[in-house]
Amino acid sequence: MARGLAGGILIGLAAVLLLWSIGRIAGISGIASGALEGARGDRAWRIAFLAGMMLAGALALQFLPAPPRVQTGPTPLLLAAGLLVGFGTRLGNGCTSGHGVCGLGRFSIRSLAAVLVFMLCAMAMTFFMRHVIVNIGVSVT
Incomplete structure (x- = not known):
């Protein structure tokens, strides 16, 4: 901590x-x-x-x-995830440091919307990877 x-x-x-x-x-x-x-x-x-x-x-x-x-998944999956994060960063006009740290600190509504979207997407993807993908027989660890 x-x-x-x-x-x-x-x-x-x-x-x-x-x-x-x-x-x-x-x-x-x-x-x-x-x-x-x-x-x-x-x-x-x-x-x-x-x-x-x-x-x-x-x-x-x-x-x-x-x-x-700690490696949380196979290397190709991690590389694909990194590319998708980069694409999302461009699409959302910023990343977690810009929107999450600086934007929220300045009370930016646009940054609040961006943070809510990427946090909800991250939670949904985590649920999908841990519960749905594993249940169809694909190991992600």
């Missing part, structure tokens, strides 16, 4: 600092997209933010005990 709490505090702090310092929303999909496709003068802060995320992950691996390795 302590790691989750610390992680949540750091995510919130990063979002607030980015908003206060340069007036930008910490929506990771938008930051990554802009780093790849955005205007040339708008890329530096995006690349720095993404590099900082990777550096933080590398430092955590170096200095914190590693959590147990």
Whole structure:
């Protein structure tokens, strides 16, 4: 629980600092997209933010005990799920960090609708994968 709490505090702090310092929303999909496709003068802060995320992950691996390795499904299923999440992120004009962390914090109705839709879809898919797929003889673990 302590790691989750610390992680949540750091995510919130990063979002607030980015908003206060340069007036930008910490929506990771938008930051990554802009780093790849955005205007040339708008890329530096995006690349720095993404590099900082990777550096933080590398430092955590170096200095914190590693959590147990868990794979929740077959690799092809996980890759397909990742592609579908990417498609949904584009379709919904944002991801969980943009809508869930930053949008809800700004009381955005659009973000509330997005969060409700993707949380309900996630719950429905979890139910489907754990109860329906398993019952027809396909193992997802």
